[in-house]
Amino acid sequence: MLVLAAALLSLAAAVDVARAADTPADKTQPAGASSLNPRDRGKYMLIVGSCNDCHTADFAAKNGNVPERDWLKGSALGFAGPWGTTYAPNLRLTLAKLTEPQWVRYAKDLKTRPPMPWFNLSQWTEHDLRAFYRYVRSLGPPGDPAPAFVPFGAPAPQPSVQWPAPPK
Numbered sequence: 001m002l003v004l005a006a007a008l009l010s011l012a013a014a015v016d017v018a019r020a021a022d023t024p025a026d027k028t029q030p031a032g033a034s035s036l037n038p039r040d041r042g043k044y045m046l047i048v049g050s051c052n053d054c055h056t057a058d059f060a061a062k063n064g065n066v067p068e069r070d071w072l073k074g075s076a077l078g079f080a081g082p083w084g085t086t087y088a089p090n091l092r093l094t095l096a097k098l099t100e101p102q103w104v105r106y107a108k109d110l111k112t113r114p115p116m117p118w119f120n121l122s123q124w125t126e127h128d129l130r131a132f133y134r135y136v137r138s139l140g141p142p143g144d145p146a147p148a149f150v151p152f153g154a155p156a157p158q159p160s161v162q163w164p165a166p167p168k
């Protein structure tokens with residue numbers, strides 16, 4: 001009985017393999033994201049992590065239609081709130097000052113002012129942080145720094161998004 005069951009199971013497995021071999025690759029779907037090479041995985045994490053929304057000038061305003069050569073160079077659009085006015089820095093410059101292991105530590109320990117979602121970045125796996133580093137370092141010339149943080153009450157270069165204090 002057991003032998004028969006085992007034989008049936010392996011027959012079923014063989015049929016599955018044959019079916020899989022018959023199925024043409026679905027060209028509309030990206031390859032499994034985890035099977036991407038590190039650079040492509042890093043790019044994928046950047047896109048699904050929404051980093052461009054703030055760290056690339058005009059990215060959201062242009063519905064993402066910003067050429068890759070301009071990605072992550074920082075933005076001069078300020079985020080003004082009770083914390084002062086912050087600017088999403090040029091991440092090409094930030095990463096150029098760090099080695100890959102230093103970046104992993106930096107991202108894991110990072111705590112910033114709003115609206116940077118550092119609490120999401122710190123949950124990335126080391127594998128994904130390393131992939132992100134390789135991708136960002138492969139981008140072209142780093143460009144210039146974004147404007148520096150402006151303390152609360154001091155005049156900030158315009159324009160900036162005004163952020164209200166959270167409800168009590």
Ligand code: HEC
Nearest residue numbers: 049050051053054086087088089094112113114115116117
């Ligand atoms: C909602 C806007 C927003 C999004 C989305 C965002 N950031 Fe930021 N990020 C900022 C701002 C603003 C700062 C500066 C905070 C400050 O000055 O304290 C910052 C700071 C940082 C820093 C510190 C930079 C430095 O030079 O020390 C890193 C690293 C960073 N972000 C990485 C990322 C990554 C990676 C993603 C995507 C997973 C991301 N950010 C998504 C707005 C954003």
